[in-house]
Amino acid sequence: MYDLAVIGGGVNGCGIARDAAGRGLSVLLVEKGDLAGGTSSASTKLIHGGLRYLEHYEFRLVAEALSEREVLWAMAPHIIRPLRFVLPHHRELRPAWMIRLGLALYDHLGGRRLLPKSRSLDLTRDTAGAPLRREFRRGFEYSDCQVDDARLVVLNAVDAVRRGADIRVRTEMVAAAAKENAWSLTLREATAGATSMVSARVLVNAAGPWVEGVLGARLGRKARAHVRLVKGSHIVVPRIFAHERAYIFQNGDGRIVFAIPYEHDFTLIGTTDVEFAGDPASVAIDQSEVDYLCRAVSAYFVQPVHAADVVWTYAGVRPLYDDGDAAQAVTRDFVLEVDAADGAPPVLSVFGGKITTYRRLAEAALDKLAPWLAGARGPWTKGAALPGGNFPATGFETLVEELSQKFFFLPTPLLRRLAHAYGMRTSELLEDCRKMADLGVHFGADLHAREVRWLMDEEWARTADDVLWRRSKLGLRLGPAERDALAAWMAEQPVKASPAPLRS
Numbered sequence: 001m002y003d004l005a006v007i008g009g010g011v012n013g014c015g016i017a018r019d020a021a022g023r024g025l026s027v028l029l030v031e032k033g034d035l036a037g038g039t040s041s042a043s044t045k046l047i048h049g050g051l052r053y054l055e056h057y058e059f060r061l062v063a064e065a066l067s068e069r070e071v072l073w074a075m076a077p078h079i080i081r082p083l084r085f086v087l088p089h090h091r092e093l094r095p096a097w098m099i100r101l102g103l104a105l106y107d108h109l110g111g112r113r114l115l116p117k118s119r120s121l122d123l124t125r126d127t128a129g130a131p132l133r134r135e136f137r138r139g140f141e142y143s144d145c146q147v148d149d150a151r152l153v154v155l156n157a158v159d160a161v162r163r164g165a166d167i168r169v170r171t172e173m174v175a176a177a178a179k180e181n182a183w184s185l186t187l188r189e190a191t192a193g194a195t196s197m198v199s200a201r202v203l204v205n206a207a208g209p210w211v212e213g214v215l216g217a218r219l220g221r222k223a224r225a226h227v228r229l230v231k232g233s234h235i236v237v238p239r240i241f242a243h244e245r246a247y248i249f250q251n252g253d254g255r256i257v258f259a260i261p262y263e264h265d266f267t268l269i270g271t272t273d274v275e276f277a278g279d280p281a282s283v284a285i286d287q288s289e290v291d292y293l294c295r296a297v298s299a300y301f302v303q304p305v306h307a308a309d310v311v312w313t314y315a316g317v318r319p320l321y322d323d324g325d326a327a328q329a330v331t332r333d334f335v336l337e338v339d340a341a342d343g344a345p346p347v348l349s350v351f352g353g354k355i356t357t358y359r360r361l362a363e364a365a366l367d368k369l370a371p372w373l374a375g376a377r378g379p380w381t382k383g384a385a386l387p388g389g390n391f392p393a394t395g396f397e398t399l400v401e402e403l404s405q406k407f408f409f410l411p412t413p414l415l416r417r418l419a420h421a422y423g424m425r426t427s428e429l430l431e432d433c434r435k436m437a438d439l440g441v442h443f444g445a446d447l448h449a450r451e452v453r454w455l456m457d458e459e460w461a462r463t464a465d466d467v468l469w470r471r472s473k474l475g476l477r478l479g480p481a482e483r484d485a486l487a488a489w490m491a492e493q494p495v496k497a498s499p500a501p502l503r504s
Helices: 009-022 051-056 059-075 095-111 151-162 208-218 287-298 353-368 396-406 412-429 449-458 464-471 480-491
Strands: 002-007 027-031 080-088 117-121 139-145 166-169 172-181 182-189 195-207 226-240 246-250 256-262 264-271 312-321 333-341 347-352 443-444
Touching: 002 009, 009 027, 009 151, 009 347, 009 353, 027 151, 027 172, 051 059, 051 095, 059 095, 059 139, 059 353, 080 333, 095 139, 151 166, 151 353, 151 449, 151 464, 172 195, 172 208, 195 208, 208 226, 208 312, 208 347, 226 287, 246 287, 256 287, 264 287, 333 353, 347 353, 396 412, 412 449, 443 449, 449 464, 449 480, 464 480
Parallel strands: 002 027, 002 195, 027 166, 080 246, 195 347
Antiparallel strands: 080 139, 117 139, 172 182, 182 195, 226 264, 226 312, 246 256, 256 264, 312 347, 333 347
């Protein structure tokens, strides 16, 4: 009998599982695929307030998101880092006074302490103007943060296990019944097809795009709130500009598009907002979206971007709370709905939300469920580092230097990538490593068997895609033959049932 069972291994589900486990509750989380296998790995990779949401008067949402930027950065400074955004002024779109006003609000609505404030730019002199077409002479610059979204999800799951949670990937809840003030759940493992039964006093439906399907088909409950499925797609091209700032471009349709430095050698461009119908598991970018993103950035860059330049694409379905607005204007806020009719055991369903506010969403979910979770401790996650993140937010370079001294025989670029992924846990991954050969089989780029084995044992990686596209983005650097070799090697390895608790 668990206190709490969570359905869905995205950022909201894993965030709720971590928070609940840290409050002393017994927690089960089941995910039918891989952690962050859906929407949570298909974001624009930003921790941000959402500058454009100010136009829709969502001041409370923006303020809450802005206040979370530095909280999350402090929790996970290895996977979250500050990023400056350049907004060229387009004379035919939003006027300069409106942008200045918006940025002034952006600077002061949240609890900004370490991130620098906004400023104006002369693009004829600033290096940010060099890649841009000559008509863009004036611009603005402000701060947000970049995040490895899939790793954020996985680290929440790892920390939940550290605090006693039971995380089961590739396990689907196929049936549920309310019996004697508790939920009886039937679970099925995807690999072996074996079924098992568990019970939980409270159920959390954090299934993302599938939230209404789980509520109706699996639980027999009817939702009062509804989700609006909106597809967001991104393209990745070879690096367009040399500096480390990102761009935010205005478009004639009222939307904005980002161009962001990505994985050192690439530029990430996105996103679209397209109404979606169908199975979210089969979502994919279409040619019209590729063309739209290429046109949007080519209107600003001297060197146009063509569809033939694209080296990778990804798409996700955002399960937004349906407030009846247009796709690009529909709220990114969340709604938590509790159904406990006629004394039945409760189910809390999560509608909407965004990565930046996942921690606040988890706190709000546990607060709503407090009447059914007697004895749970209070909120604790603010200021509690995620695994590997227990070093100062501004101390990443110090960490890399310490690793370079300790593992002097390993290339600094490799240590830097590992530090970005694993933070302080990099030393655990490399424990007993005394020479380059100790990393084991080399699969390509700087990926070796030691790291893959770690990901299998500590982070639930089961397939080559888990390693190459979610636990890392090394799929951008490995060719088809190298990916096949990795998949074959992983298929021969024994699978550890669950990661061990973190070392203190």
